[in-house]
Amino acid sequence: MVTLVSTQSETLLDAQLAAIRMRIQTAETQFGRRPGSVALLAVSKQQPITRLLAAYTAGQRAFGESYVNEALTKQAVLREQLIDWHFIGRIQTNKTRLIANHFNWVHSVSDFTHAQRLSQQRPPDLPPLHICIQVNISAEETKNGLAPAALADFIKIVRELPRLSIEGLMTLPAQTDDFSIQRRTFADLRTLRDQLAKPELPLTTLSMGTSDDLEAAIAEGATIVRVGTALFGARAGDHF
Ligand SMILES: *Cc1c(COP(=O)(O)O)cnc(C)c1O
Numbered sequence: 001m002v003t004l005v006s007t008q009s010e011t012l013l014d015a016q017l018a019a020i021r022m023r024i025q026t027a028e029t030q031f032g033r034r035p036g037s038v039a040l041l042a043v044s045k046q047q048p049i050t051r052l053l054a055a056y057t058a059g060q061r062a063f064g065e066s067y068v069n070e071a072l073t074k075q076a077v078l079r080e081q082l083i084d085w086h087f088i089g090r091i092q093t094n095k096t097r098l099i100a101n102h103f104n105w106v107h108s109v110s111d112f113t114h115a116q117r118l119s120q121q122r123p124p125d126l127p128p129l130h131i132c133i134q135v136n137i138s139a140e141e142t143k144n145g146l147a148p149a150a151l152a153d154f155i156k157i158v159r160e161l162p163r164l165s166i167e168g169l170m171t172l173p174a175q176t177d178d179f180s181i182q183r184r185t186f187a188d189l190r191t192l193r194d195q196l197a198k199p200e201l202p203l204t205t206l207s208m209g210t211s212d213d214l215e216a217a218i219a220e221g222a223t224i225v226r227v228g229t230a231l232f233g234a235r236a237g238d239h240f
Contacts, residue, residue: 013054013232017042020231027218038218041086041207043228045070046235049077055231056081064088064107064226068095075102088170088226090144097121100163105130107170107207107226110146112157119161128163132170132207137188140174148192155196168205168223169193175212182216190221 024038044052045066052063052074061082065071066089075085086105096117099106109115109131122129133154136145146154151169158166169192173185186208197203209217211230218225229235 009050010054010057013051014058016231016233017055017058017060020227023214024218024225027215030215031219033218033221038222039224041088041224041226042231043088043210043226044074044232045089045228047228047232048236049074051232052078053081056083062086064228066090068092068098068102072098072102093117100129101126103129105132105167107132108134108144109158109164110134110136110144110154112154115158115161115164119163122163128165130167131158131164132168132205133158133166134170134172135189135192137171137192138174138185145171148188151192152196155201159201166201166203168203168207170205170207172210173208173213177212179216182213183220186213186217186220186222193221 020040024040025035028035028038039062040060041062041064042055042060043064045064062084064086065074071085071087085103086107087099087103088107091099091108091111091114093114096114100118100121101123106118106129110133118129133151134145135148135151137148155166158164169189171189176182189208190206193203193206205224206222207224207226209222209225211227214225214227
């Protein structure tokens with residue numbers, strides 16, 4: 001039997017969740033964004049289930065996970081909770097079926113074979129899988145994501161996949177403390193989106209901004225910020 005909640009972790013999480021919501025609200029106001037236009041995705045990878053449940057109890061519904069097996073373990077325990085599960089990690093070809101079956105959103109699509117498999121493997125009784133295309137906006141060797149120059153052609157072919165719904169773009173830029181560099185990078189993703197969006201494909205979602213740079217992302221149009229450590233504290237070592 002798993003003991004799910006300790007009162008202490010619940011109280012702490014209440015306060016941390018309130019603090020993140022306040023940061024989001026303050027940034028919305030400061031940068032002229034419509035109140036409530038930025039959604040919080042709670043990035044719960046490598047966090048214990050008790051913390052997810054505490055955040056859920058405090059009203060959080062959208063959770064982001066990066067490792068499929070870890071996420072499935074959590075989903076099995078939290079099956080009674082009405083959680084909106086987002087996959088934000090590196091996609092492995094042999095995991096696409098599980099992702100297509102167990103998540104509502106995938107933020108990290110940047111490979112056509114993966115997109116094709118996700119579409120083919122999306123169960124017919126579920127709505128189309130919401131996806132964001134991950135863009136390697138700061139052109140780092142080690143980061144996942146599509147080069148900006150490849151984006152238009154990629155969207156053209158992924159749009160044809162019947163069981164995927166392209167919602168917008170995602171990026172995880174190189175870490176920097178310089179606010180103006182953070183903003184410039186996020187502005188690049190917004191500009192790309194503005195160039196590619198059309199009435200029949202509005203690309204309304206910009207999934208950008210994490211614990212350290214969510215203000216800059218909101219300033220530049222983020223509609224989903226993905227926050228892990230600032231909400232849940234440090235992650236467990238390497239694996240779950
Ligand atoms: C881990 C992760 C995050 C959260 O980062 P924090 O610095 O913990 O807020 C956001 N996005 C992606 C893609 C991640 O892998």
